[in-house]
Amino acid sequence: MPGIEDVGTYDVPVEVAGSGTTANNVARQVLTLSVEPPPITITVSELPDGYPNRDYSAPLSATGGSGQHTWSLNNSELPDGLELNRASDGSWSIVGMPEKSASRLAPYAVTLLATDVMFPSVTATITLSLWIVPDLSILTTNIPSGVSGTPYDTTLQSFGGIAPYTYAATNLPPGLSVFADAGGVWHIGGVLPLDVAGSYDVTLTATDSDSLAQTDIMRLMLMVNEPETPSIAVITTYLSPVTNGESYAPFMFEASGGTAPYTWSAAGLPAGLTLYSNGLLAGTVEADAGEYTITVQVRDSSATPLVATANYLLIVTAGSTAAVTGDDSTPASSAGLSSALVGAAAAGCSMSGSDDGLMMLAVLIFLASMTALRVRAARHAGARVSSNTGRNTA
Incomplete structure (x- = not known):
């Protein structure tokens, strides 16, 4: 088989003689044989x-x-x-x-x-x-209300930057703190003492693991109610990011307190998403990549309806570009030769001429004389080829 050093174009004279002895029984033609380099x-x-x-x-x-x-x-x-x-x-x-x-x-x-x-x-x-x-962003934009004298727990979520994250908070109610559990999930939790009812303007800070640490700050309102006080609260704490053009995994908002069933509504949803009245968020996102602030409202079924609202940050990312390859190195084909060049075609050879029989004979001549042609091929190719070695610099 021809090698990379044989790449080039060759003129192959071919002579076919008939069974007679006259000059008219001899056919001569010069065929062009091309040895192509393998594609990249x-x-x-x-x-x-x-x-x-x-x-x-x-x-x-x-x-x-x-x-x-x-x-x-x-x-x-x-x-x-x-x-x-x-x-x-x-x-x-x-x-x-x-x-x-x-x-x-x-x-x-x-x-x-x-x-x-x-x-x-x-x-x-x-x-x-x-x-x-992208930069670090806190996804937890809403935290559920608490009741004095009872345990409290909610998890914290962020996006972007370099995980894992750490969190800190100021102005938490007495009895609550920010901590990571054994699995590395961060919480605001503890036990709310009696007589701490009220509203708390909590400042939450997230820090990523970059050597040049990024931080993000979110202000959260934490309501602590007295026991037996009629109230309703949205307890969903964050929305997972979604990629545009993809379906959002069906997701149910949750509320506590008041009288079920609840009725839900939303403002600011990106195109393609719908919040149904039963609290189901679903659809295929058609909006551009970006950050969307969504306001969600829940209303209970009591005679004097209780209402609660919560704001969320929904991050929409753009879809990845699938790897698309293109090969511009395909050599030109030669008509009438595919059946004759079973072995040579696989090596990147092509021939041109007007007589299929002469082409077939030329192939035999070419294969028989490849040793002599290698010297000429090196001259056509210009230089010997040395293989390169890649280095992984990751």
Whole structure:
């Protein structure tokens, strides 16, 4: 089989003689034989997430062609702070430190072009998603009411930044504190003493694990009621993030107190989501990526209805860009030769000519004389090829 050093174009003279002895029984033709380089296959299928102000490295890899490739961006851009880099050993990576301004709720669609060093016409492309993780945001925007003289517990949730998170709170009612359980889940909990009824303006602070720590602050109103005081409260504490174009997992809002059944309504929902009167939140999000403030109201069934409201932060992220590859290195085909070149076609050979029988004979001549052709092929190819080695810089 021809190797990479045999890539080139060859003129193959062919002569076919008939059974007679006259000159008219001899047919001569020069056929063109092309040995094509193998196509490039990009082997990197995903890019790791990046974080603002933290070092980033994503090795790039491909096979095929001469084994030596250059990389470039194809009608796309990298997040601020990142660039394509060629190391001294010839390996390529996306490296740098994403700037804080590069974080967002949608991935970057990065289209990469791999080009063969020896055969510039042999290329391949791929489009990959690159996430720069958004800033830390506290998702817990509502906490349930408590009753003096009883236990109290609610969990805390955040999004973005670098997990795990830690929390602190000020102006909690007596008996309550912020703590992490054995599983790393954070709570506001404890036992509310008697005679602490009232409203408490709680300031909750979340901090992520980045060496350059991010913080987010949320003000929460915690109501502590006297025992036996008629009241109603929304006890759902947060809404999970959702990706646009995807269905929101059916979710039931919860309330406590008052007289069931409850009637629910909402304002500020992103397009595609519906809050039904029974408290079911469902639908397929059609809105753009972003942060949406939603106000939810619940009303009970008592003669003089009790009403409670709660505000929530719903984060909508953009969907990832699926890896899309393109191979621009497919060689031109030759008509009438597919049945004759069973072995040679697999090696990247093609021939052109006007006589199928002559082509078949030329293939036999070519395979028989490959040893001699290798010297000529090296001259056509320009140089011997040395394989490159990739380095993982992650």
